[in-house]
Amino acid sequence: MNKEVNKGAAEKESHNFLEEIIENDLASGKVKSVLTRFPPEPNGYLHIGHAKSICINFGLAAKYHGKTNLRFDDTNPVKEDTEYVDSIKEDIHWLGFDWSNEGYASDYFDQLYEWAEKLIMKGYAYVDDQTQEEIHKGRGTVSVPGKNSPYRDRSPEENLDLFRRMKAGEFADGEKVLRAKIDMASPNMLFRDPLMYRILHTSHHRTGNKWCIYPMYDFAHGESDSIENITHSICTKEFDVHRPLYDWFIDKLDIFPSHQYEFARLNLTYIMMSKRKLLDMVNQKIVSGWDDPRMPTICGIRRRGYTPESIRTFVEKVGVAKRENMIDLSLLEWCLREDLNKRSNRYMVVQDPLKIVIDNYEESSEDDIMDAPKNQENESAGRRSIKFSKEIYIERKDFQEIPENRKFRRLKPGGEVRLKYSYIIKCEDVIKDENGKIIELHCSYDPTTKPGSNPWRKCKGTIHWVSAKYAKTIEVRHYDRLFLKEDMGNLPEGTDYKEFLNPDSLKINEAYAEPNLLEDNSGISVQFERDGYYIKDKDSTPDHFVFNKATGMKSSF
RNA sequence: UGACCUAUGGUGUAAUGGUAGCACGGAAGAUUCUGGUUCUUUAAAUCAAGGUUCGAUUCCUUGUAGGUCAACCA
Numbered sequence: 001m002n003k004e005v006n007k008g009a010a011e012k013e014s015h016n017f018l019e020e021i022i023e024n025d026l027a028s029g030k031v032k033s034v035l036t037r038f039p040p041e042p043n044g045y046l047h048i049g050h051a052k053s054i055c056i057n058f059g060l061a062a063k064y065h066g067k068t069n070l071r072f073d074d075t076n077p078v079k080e081d082t083e084y085v086d087s088i089k090e091d092i093h094w095l096g097f098d099w100s101n102e103g104y105a106s107d108y109f110d111q112l113y114e115w116a117e118k119l120i121m122k123g124y125a126y127v128d129d130q131t132q133e134e135i136h137k138g139r140g141t142v143s144v145p146g147k148n149s150p151y152r153d154r155s156p157e158e159n160l161d162l163f164r165r166m167k168a169g170e171f172a173d174g175e176k177v178l179r180a181k182i183d184m185a186s187p188n189m190l191f192r193d194p195l196m197y198r199i200l201h202t203s204h205h206r207t208g209n210k211w212c213i214y215p216m217y218d219f220a221h222g223e224s225d226s227i228e229n230i231t232h233s234i235c236t237k238e239f240d241v242h243r244p245l246y247d248w249f250i251d252k253l254d255i256f257p258s259h260q261y262e263f264a265r266l267n268l269t270y271i272m273m274s275k276r277k278l279l280d281m282v283n284q285k286i287v288s289g290w291d292d293p294r295m296p297t298i299c300g301i302r303r304r305g306y307t308p309e310s311i312r313t314f315v316e317k318v319g320v321a322k323r324e325n326m327i328d329l330s331l332l333e334w335c336l337r338e339d340l341n342k343r344s345n346r347y348m349v350v351q352d353p354l355k356i357v358i359d360n361y362e363e364s365s366e367d368d369i370m371d372a373p374k375n376q377e378n379e380s381a382g383r384r385s386i387k388f389s390k391e392i393y394i395e396r397k398d399f400q401e402i403p404e405n406r407k408f409r410r411l412k413p414g415g416e417v418r419l420k421y422s423y424i425i426k427c428e429d430v431i432k433d434e435n436g437k438i439i440e441l442h443c444s445y446d447p448t449t450k451p452g453s454n455p456w457r458k459c460k461g462t463i464h465w466v467s468a469k470y471a472k473t474i475e476v477r478h479y480d481r482l483f484l485k486e487d488m489g490n491l492p493e494g495t496d497y498k499e500f501l502n503p504d505s506l507k508i509n510e511a512y513a514e515p516n517l518l519e520d521n522s523g524i525s526v527q528f529e530r531d532g533y534y535i536k537d538k539d540s541t542p543d544h545f546v547f548n549k550a551t552g553m554k555s556s557f
Numbered sequence: 558u559g560a561c562c563u564a565u566g567g568u569g570u571a572a573u574g575g576u577a578g579c580a581c582g583g584a585a586g587a588u589u590c591u592g593g594u595u596c597u598u599u600a601a602a603u604c605a606a607g608g609u610u611c612g613a614u615u616c617c618u619u620g621u622a623g624g625u626c627a628a629c630c631a
Contacts, residue, residue, distance in 0.1 A: 014570080014571045014572080014578090014579080015571085016570085016571090039631090040631095041630085041631050043630090043631080073631060075630090075631080076630060076631070078630095079630075079631090132628090132629060135629080136627080136628085136629095139627055140627075141558095141559085141627055142558075142559050142560075142626075142627060143558050143559050144559090144627095145559095146627090173629085174629065177629055186560085187559050187560040187561090188559095188560055188561075188626080189559090189560080189626055189627045190560095190626070190627095191560095192627080195628095195629055197629090198629035199629080200629080214629095216628095216629075216630085216631090217630070217631050218631095220631095221631080237562065237563090237624080237625070238624090238625055238626080238631095239625090239631090240561065240562055240625070240626090241560075241561055241562085241625065241626045242626090243561090244561090262562080264562095264563085264624090269568090275631095276630095317569075317570085317580065317581075318569065318570080319569065319570045319571085319580095320570090321563090321569090321570070322562065322563060323562090323563050323564065323569095323623090323624090324562095324563070324564090324623065324624055325568085325569065325570090326568075326569090327568070327569060327581095328567090328568050328569080328581070328582070330568090330581065330582060331568080331569075331580085331581050331582085334580095334581060334582085335581095337593090337594095341593080341594060342594095346591080372590095376589095376590090376591085376594085377594070377595095407592085409592075410592090418590060419590095420590060420591070421590070422590095451590080456590090458590085459590080461592095462589095462590050462591065462592095463591090464591075527591085527593085529591050529593085530591050530592085530593075531591095553591085553592090553593055554592095554593065554594090555592075555593085
């Protein structure tokens with residue numbers, strides 16, 4: 001009992017800073033329950049970086065028995081589309097989360113508009129007639145204070161009239177904007193009279209042509225949080241300079257005090273996670289689409305064979321903090337293997353075949369049938385039968401005429417090796433063509449070594465194989481890395497990302513598979529024994545099976 | 558150069574004033590009908606300098622390094 005207590009003390013739970021904040025808020029009574037939100041803009045597909053945000057927002061709320069809203073930040077109609085709304089919902093569900101309320105910033109346009117008028121009347125907002133360029137120049141720089149707009153001191157009545165006429169469509173795009181009246185000399189650039197509304201005569205994917213003025217992020221986000229009574233608005237660190245403004249609007253409007261907290265976004269070696277660049281890839285047809293298995297999108301890695309469990313584990317392992325990070329891709333791959341090890345069925349596939357003729361094996365219409373588990377670590381996965389025959393294929397690299405070192409334990413001239421789930425064979429002869437290339441091996445087999453026979457004879461090497469007679473041909477697609485050829489993370493601004501793409505990111509080859517593989521309906525990645533994890537691609541047809549490589553084994557040889 | 562954020566093994570992340578822990582990656586070994594899995598062992602870290610303190614990864618000051626912000630994007 002004492003030991004139990006000690007054990008419990010030793011395994012003290014480690015908290016990230018967000019958990020600490022929430023626990024304090026709950027303990028102090030600042031909030032009664034937790035309500036978070038995931039606020040994507042429907043202008044692209046979700047990627048692995050968003051997965052972190054999703055797991056944090058939904059996971060944190062769930063941990064403290066709270067709820068999470070899904071809210072689409074759809075305040076810019078020129079970029080947004082319903083196609084993205086649907087894909088985002090699908091991806092969140094696939095990751096294993098569900099929201100308690102589905103909302104849209106556009107649902108709140110009326111309320112937002114009303115609040116804008118309120119700020120105008122209180123003297124906190126004004127209509128500016130300056131051009132985009134004038135506004136930009138007037139803002140100053142990080143070291144030079146900005147200058148007040150000549151329109152800054154219009155009366156609330158005049159501003160209200162102008163703003164109503166903006167709404168009524170009396171002005172063209174860019175002719176006028178509504179700005180918050182704060183401080184053009186503020187050291188925080190966001191406080192130099194930020195824009196609240198701009199004129200956009202563009203149809204919106206949900207509100208259609210009802211509006212021709214649309215709120216900016218800063219005026220929509222905190223207010224939307226407040227409307228929904230979000231208690232913890234958790235976002236990435238780029239927004240930390242926005243927080244004072246987030247608070248300013250809430251304060252001036254005197255509405256529900258949502259609070260924003262920031263964490264560092266996910267960076268992964270070899271992976272590019274800029275939505276804009278990913279969109280370029282799709283538009284320029286450098287990839288087949290958002291779900292191309294090389295893409296770091298949720299749908300891309302799903303098609304690649306990643307499981308939602310592995311991604312959730314990954315986010316958990318990565319942790320939450322505010323410092324910049326660059327996670328090694330090997331951690332993601334470890335999370336995948338960890339999950340797949342337990343649940344993937346195993347099949348033998350030979351990708352670079354070397355033919356073997358078993359000289360002393362009698363060819364007959366009734367070949368030997370070998371019994372094998374689908375997954376040695378999980379008997380409930382069931383079993384499979386594998387037919388043996390006189391001619392088989394093995395992996396070319398599983399034979400070495402002159403072993404490279406003493407540790408080599410696969411096939412060599414005169415040596416023995418066990419065929420997985422089958423007989424021990426001995427290499428008797430090596431046949432080469434006129435160039436010296438090995439074209440086939442002649443072997444003998446030991447009939448007493450059939451699995452199940454007694455006694456069991458051990459053999460230090462075991463290799464996989466397929467029967468030449470029964471094997472099926474499949475297409476195998478290898479993606480060495482998800483995307484970049486170098487450890488670039490997010491590429492610097494202005495670089496041509498195409499130069500950095502891994503030219504070998506996609507290799508296709510034919511392979512021989514045991515027939516059972518084609519009948520596997522587990523729907524999750526399958527292990528090609530000794531090689532890695534693969535999943536059947538949607539491009540497969542009844543007579544042409546395509547497999548994508550999810551990830552390799554821990555080490556290959 | 559202004560404001561804000563950050564700094565712990567190779568990479569992440571704990572320790573909030575009291576033994577620097579965990580994971581991935583690395584190395585070594587055991588088990589194994591997958592050179593996988595599993596198990597064991599192991600090397601490796603507090604940005605720097607001051608200060609407060611009996612005691613500092615933790616608090617303060619200064620510096621250094623990195624990140625974010627000057628879109629009618631979010």
